[in-house]
Amino acid sequence: MDKIKTPTLIVNSSICRNNIKIMAEKCRKSNVEFRPHFKTHQSLEVGKWFKDEGVNKIAVSSLEMAHFFADDGWKDIMVAFPINIREIESLNKLTEKSNVSILLAGNEPLPILTKKMKKEMGFFIKIDVGTKRCGFEPDSIVKIEETLELAKMNKKLKFMGFVTHAGNLYNVKSVESIPDKYKKTVKKLQELKKYFDRTYSDLIISWGDTPSCSVLDNFYDIDEARPGNFVYYDLMQLKSGVCNKESIAAVVAAPIVAKYVDRYEIVVYGGAVHLSKEYVNFEGQPAWGMVVFLSNNGWKFPDKQMYVRNIYQEHGIIKLEYDDFFSVEVGDIIGIIPVHACLTASHLKNNYYYI
Amino acid sequence: MDKIKTPTLIVNSSICRNNIKIMAEKCRKSNVEFRPHFKTHQSLEVGKWFKDEGVNKIAVSSLEMAHFFADDGWKDIMVAFPINIREIESLNKLTEKSNVSILLAGNEPLPILTKKMKKEMGFFIKIDVGTKRCGFEPDSIVKIEETLELAKMNKKLKFMGFVTHAGNLYNVKSVESIPDKYKKTVKKLQELKKYFDRTYSDLIISWGDTPSCSVLDNFYDIDEARPGNFVYYDLMQLKSGVCNKESIAAVVAAPIVAKYVDRYEIVVYGGAVHLSKEYVNFEGQPAWGMVVFLSNNGWKFPDKQMYVRNIYQEHGIIKLEYDDFFSVEVGDIIGIIPVHACLTASHLKNNYYYI
Numbered sequence: 001m002d003k004i005k006t007p008t009l010i011v012n013s014s015i016c017r018n019n020i021k022i023m024a025e026k027c028r029k030s031n032v033e034f035r036p037h038f039k040t041h042q043s044l045e046v047g048k049w050f051k052d053e054g055v056n057k058i059a060v061s062s063l064e065m066a067h068f069f070a071d072d073g074w075k076d077i078m079v080a081f082p083i084n085i086r087e088i089e090s091l092n093k094l095t096e097k098s099n100v101s102i103l104l105a106g107n108e109p110l111p112i113l114t115k116k117m118k119k120e121m122g123f124f125i126k127i128d129v130g131t132k133r134c135g136f137e138p139d140s141i142v143k144i145e146e147t148l149e150l151a152k153m154n155k156k157l158k159f160m161g162f163v164t165h166a167g168n169l170y171n172v173k174s175v176e177s178i179p180d181k182y183k184k185t186v187k188k189l190q191e192l193k194k195y196f197d198r199t200y201s202d203l204i205i206s207w208g209d210t211p212s213c214s215v216l217d218n219f220y221d222i223d224e225a226r227p228g229n230f231v232y233y234d235l236m237q238l239k240s241g242v243c244n245k246e247s248i249a250a251v252v253a254a255p256i257v258a259k260y261v262d263r264y265e266i267v268v269y270g271g272a273v274h275l276s277k278e279y280v281n282f283e284g285q286p287a288w289g290m291v292v293f294l295s296n297n298g299w300k301f302p303d304k305q306m307y308v309r310n311i312y313q314e315h316g317i318i319k320l321e322y323d324d325f326f327s328v329e330v331g332d333i334i335g336i337i338p339v340h341a342c343l344t345a346s347h348l349k350n351n352y353y354y355i
Numbered sequence: 356m357d358k359i360k361t362p363t364l365i366v367n368s369s370i371c372r373n374n375i376k377i378m379a380e381k382c383r384k385s386n387v388e389f390r391p392h393f394k395t396h397q398s399l400e401v402g403k404w405f406k407d408e409g410v411n412k413i414a415v416s417s418l419e420m421a422h423f424f425a426d427d428g429w430k431d432i433m434v435a436f437p438i439n440i441r442e443i444e445s446l447n448k449l450t451e452k453s454n455v456s457i458l459l460a461g462n463e464p465l466p467i468l469t470k471k472m473k474k475e476m477g478f479f480i481k482i483d484v485g486t487k488r489c490g491f492e493p494d495s496i497v498k499i500e501e502t503l504e505l506a507k508m509n510k511k512l513k514f515m516g517f518v519t520h521a522g523n524l525y526n527v528k529s530v531e532s533i534p535d536k537y538k539k540t541v542k543k544l545q546e547l548k549k550y551f552d553r554t555y556s557d558l559i560i561s562w563g564d565t566p567s568c569s570v571l572d573n574f575y576d577i578d579e580a581r582p583g584n585f586v587y588y589d590l591m592q593l594k595s596g597v598c599n600k601e602s603i604a605a606v607v608a609a610p611i612v613a614k615y616v617d618r619y620e621i622v623v624y625g626g627a628v629h630l631s632k633e634y635v636n637f638e639g640q641p642a643w644g645m646v647v648f649l650s651n652n653g654w655k656f657p658d659k660q661m662y663v664r665n666i667y668q669e670h671g672i673i674k675l676e677y678d679d680f681f682s683v684e685v686g687d688i689i690g691i692i693p694v695h696a697c698l699t700a701s702h703l704k705n706n707y708y709y710i
Contacts, residue, residue: 005441006419039668061669064361081669082612084624085686086360105613105622108685133670134613134622167667257437258460258489267460267489269439273701277632312522313394313697314416314436315488330463331440342668346628347702 001253001296004333007274008253009348011041011232012298012355016249017049019230023213024053030219035059035078037208037228040342042349044072046231059208059226063090070097077101080163080208080226082126082134085109088116095119101160105134107147114154123151124163124206127192129185131167138188141195148196161204161223162189169211175241182212186221211242234341235290239280245301251292251335252344253353254316256328264325268334271314275336276343282307289336291318297355299335308336356608356651359688362629363608364703366396366587367653367710371604372404374585378568379408385574390414390433392563392583395697397704399427401586414563414581418445425452432456435518435563435581437481437489440464443471450474456515460489462502469509478506479518479561482547484540486522493543496550503551516559516578517544524566530596537567541576566597589696590645594635600656606647606690607699608708609671611683619680623689626669630691631698637662644691646673652710654690663691 004010020036027034036050039061047069050058057076060066066077067090077098082105083091094100101122104110125144128135136144151157166185169178189205197203207219208226214237219225232250233243254270270289279286287307292299302324310317316336320328328334338344359365375391382389391405394416402424405413412431415421421432422445432453437460438446449455456477459465480499481490491499506512521540524533544560552558562574563581569592574580587605588598609625625644634641642662647654657679665672671691675683683689693699 005445006417006439062361081624082622084361084610084612086610086688090360106615106685108614109612112686132615132618132620133665133667133672134615255439255441257439257464259463260461260487260489263487265487267437269436272631272633272698276627277698278627310488312488313701317488330461331467333441343627343632346668 001294001333004253004353006351007270007348008351008353009250009345010253010335010353010355011046011250015247016046016231019233019247019249020049020053023227023230024055027219027225032219032222033057033224035206035224035226036231037080037226038069039065040228040231041345043352045354047072063087063094066094070094075099079103083109083113085112088113092118095121103163104147107150110150117156120156120158122158122160124160127162127164127189129164129166129168129188133167135164138192159200161206162192163206164189166209166212169209172211172240175215178212178215182216190221210237211240214242229341232341232345235337235339236280238337248337250341250345251299251337252289252348253294253333254336256330256332256334259330264320264322266318266320266328268316268318269314270316270336271312273313274344274347275308275311275316275338276340276347277311278340278343280339285309288316289338292335292337294333294335356649356688359608359708361706362625362703363706363708364605364700365608365690365708365710366401366605370602371401371586374588374602374604375404375408378582378585379410382574382580387574387577388412388579390561390579390581391586392435392581393424394420395583395586396700398707400709402427418442418449421449425449430454434458438464438468440467443468447473450476458518459502462505465502465505472511475511475513477513477515479515482517482519482544484519484521484523484543488522490519493547514555516561517547518561519544521564521567524564527566527595530570533567533570537571545576565592566595569597584696587696587700590692590694591635593692603692605696605700606654606692607644607703608649608688609691611685611687611689614685619675619677621673621675621683623671623673624669625671625691626667628668629699629702630663630666630671630693631695631702632666633695633698635694640664643671644693647690647692649688649690
C-alpha cells in the first residue's frame, strides 16, 4: 500500500471475483442470460474477470463507456440509457466495432435515428415500473404499438424486447419485501411480452437491479439479468441488508492529512470529487462513507462502526473511537466504504489499485 | 451549440471575465494581493483571463492541479490543502517548476517533510475559524509556537503567515450578517499576526471565501484574498444572495433524451457524474440545479424558476412549467445552473465550451 499517494479505489480481486461467480452461477441455474452493467466498475481488468465466467454481453450507461469496452474486444453491448440522438455519429462508430442495442424511452428519437443510423442495431423498449425516471408505462400498449410501428419502417432496427430497472427496490424497508415486489413487477413485463409475442418473435425481458438479483435465489420469468452494483456492493446495499460485510469488494484508500485530538476527528484526502456527495443516514446523521482498516492483503471492519461525517471538495472528516484515533497517524491511509460504489468508481476510474 | 453532444460546461467568457475584473479591482482598491483559487475552474483558458487582470499568484487544492497550472507557466502556487506527505515526490517536482507554498494544519508532517523535501518552499499555518474542518484553533498559541519552532530547524521552509477559509460564511441566514462576521473573524487572525510579527517578518493573512469577498466592498485588515467560486458563481451562491443572476458565468448544457407529458417532466443526459449530488432546497424540495434556456450567445432565465428534481448517475429529471414543456424537444439541449460550480467543473473539466 506504500504506492498509494492519493485517494485510490482498492479492489479486492478475490471478493470481487466471488461476487461475479455467485451472480453468474445464479444466472446459469435460472437459465437467464447474464448481461452485467459495467458502469459500476468501468475497468478492463474487472471486465476480464467477467469473461472468465463466460460473460460476453454487457450493459453500459454512456457511449463513451461503450467505446472503452468495445475497444477491449466486447462484441455485444447494450447502451442502457435513452438514446441521445446528438451522439448519432459516435453510435454509428460503435456499431462498426460491436453488436449494439439501444433503449427507446419514447418514440421521439426514431425519425432522426432512422435518417442517420448506418448499421443494424437492436432496440429495447424501456419500461418504467414505477420510479418515474424514464420509459413507457407498462399499460401504455397503444403508445408502445405506435413506437413499434414507427420503428418497423427502419429495416436496420430490430426489436429485442423490454428492459427495465427496478429502482424502487433500492429503498425498500426490508429485503424480505423484495421477492414479492419482484414478482409483481415481472408480471407486468410478462404480460407485455405475451401481448407482443404475437407479432414479434424471440422477445426478451431484460431486468436490471442489484437488490433483487442479490436477494433472489432464482430469476424466474425473466430472460436476461443486468445487475451492476453487486460487483463491489457499497454502504447503501450494506445498510439495506442486500449484501453483507464480506461481500464488499472495493474501498477508497484515503491518506490521513490531519488529526484533532480534542474531537477525535481525522481529516483525510478523500472528498466529494472522490467519494461523491451521496450519503446515507446512520444513527440519525448523514454518513458519506464507513471506515475500515487497511492491511496489505485487504481490510478489516472495526468493532464499532465509524463514518465520514462531513465532506468537502477534497477533504473528508472522520470521527473515530478513542482507541482507533490513537492507532492511526498522519501519513497513514485509511479505508472508506463508499456510499454508492458506481459514483465513486466513476470518479476514481483512473485511480484503481487491485489486491 | 450544435457541437454539444454530451453534458458540457458552457462558460460565458464576458460574464466570467467581468467577475474576475470586479474581484481584481476590489483587491487593488483594498491594497490586497489577489490569489484566486483555481480549483473552481481548472481551466488554462480561464487562467489566461486572470493573467490579463495582472494576476500571477494562484491557489489550488491538489498537487495534480498545481502541476497542471505550473506546466502552463504559473510561477507562484499555494497548495491550499493540508500537506499530504505521501505526495512528497510530486511536491519536490513541483518546486522545480514554481515557487510553492504549502499548508500546515498540524505539526505532524514536519519531520518527514524536513527529511525529504528538496527545494525551498513557503508554508502557511492553517487556522480553523470555526468550521472544525482543519487547522489550528486561533487561540492555540502554544501549539502554533511549537510547530514554528519545529519548522525553524528546516532552513528551506519559510513561514509566510496565516491562511483561513471562512466556511461558516457559506451558510449564513442573510448576507447582511457577513461583514460583521468577517470583521470578528479577521480580528482573530490580526491578533495572531501581531503576536508572531515580533519574531517573524512580513507575515501575511491570506483569506479565502467567495461570500465575504463578493459582499464586502473593501478587504480591510487582510493581506491576500483567495476566493475561487466567484469566477462562475452557482445556485448555492444565488440562493444565498451572494451573487445575482447576471453574475452566473457557467451552466451545464444537457441534451434532452425523453419527455413525459403526463408529468411535464423531461429527462436529460446530465446526472450525478456531471452535476454532482450536491443539492439545495427550493420550495421545500431538493434541487440539483436550476433551468435556464440556452441560445447561441448565452442563456436566459425563464419567468418561473424550474429545477432538476431528481438525479441519477447519468440522468437528470427536470420538472417544467406547461408552456416551457411544449417549447422543448427531445434532442434539444437545456441549460442547468449547477448547485456547486466547483464540483461540477471538476467533473466536467474535460468538457468545456467557451462562448
